[in-house]
Amino acid sequence: MQKITEQAGPYRHLEQQSTLELLTKINREDQKVALAVEKCIPALTALVDDIVPRMQRGGRIFYSGAGTSGRLGVLDASECPPTFGVPPEWVVGLIAGGDHALRHPVESAEDAEGQGWLDLEAHNIGPDDTLIGIAASGTTPYVVGGLKACRERGILTGCVTCNPGAPVTEHADHPIVAVVGPEVVTGSTRMKSGTAQKLILNMITTTTMIRLGRVKDNRMVDMQLSNAKLVDRGTKMIVDALDIPYEEAKRRLLLKGSVRAVIEQ
Structure with a gap:
């Protein structure tokens, strides 16, 4: 060959x-x-x-x-x-x-x-x-x-x-x-x-x-929040999805542990 x-x-x-x-x-x-x-x-x-x-x-x-x-x-x-x-x-x-x-x-x-x-x-x-x-x-x-x-x-x-x-x-x-x-x-x-x-x-x-449902819209809603950049990214996803202030979105994200858990609650 x-x-x-x-x-x-x-x-x-x-x-x-x-x-x-x-x-x-x-x-x-x-x-x-x-x-x-x-x-x-x-x-x-x-x-x-x-x-x-x-x-x-x-x-x-x-x-x-x-x-x-x-x-x-x-x-x-x-x-x-x-x-x-x-x-x-x-x-x-x-x-x-x-x-x-x-x-x-x-x-x-x-x-x-x-x-x-x-x-x-x-x-x-x-x-x-x-x-x-x-x-x-x-x-x-x-x-x-x-x-x-x-x-x-x-x-x-x-x-x-x-x-x-x-x-x-x-x-x-x-x-x-x-x-x-x-x-x-x-x-x-x-x-x-x-x-x-x-x-x-x-x-x-x-x-x-x-x-398999691991992406919602075009967002990595199940990504691991392993650093500040990813927490910021997740927070912005929540702001966009729920139309709430950044600080409130971040608070909910850190409380729930994932973007999906916040936007689907």
Whole structure:
């Protein structure tokens, strides 16, 4: 299989170019990402529509990846509790090599195909859960192994890759393929491929949480009030929703502990 993500970049002799030339070319390539992701919307729709009823029955979303892909999954999962006020168990990010790999490269970990399932099994993954394998190349054994094992057990699977026909797509009920083309620095999938993956994961969890009722109008009414900025944001939501003075809105927010509790009382 010829990997698009490994093809030679569109620009040569980068080391001879000015800062302005380099930044312009990187930005020019980045502009292609959103258009590539747009083409994935039908496949994303089908995936989210399968996830939502499972989560309504108590299911969870699991992300599995290695390197940049794994880090992006952990990042998206970690942002769901503060944004939507959900338990951390609702969206779980797993990275080959464990938490140490978030800050330090553990390159050989991605080659352990069997470990993908073992890490999922440690979380008691079950029939109402969903596994989304993330792999720009689409060949990562750690991810492929997890997808294979889940599919054999009737667990819903999806994948996010940037290579059509990649092995991960063969083991995913819902393959999401964002074809962003070769990278400016050949093979550096932390660039366009990583950006596409980040956009797609945001779309999956945000749309799912909206469908699950964790957003009211366009507001994060269940967000955690973990700092002064978020208390201020929540207070302004209440002012807007109830047309009451700022200080009264803040008093009610701190008393009730969430925007939803105030505006729905």
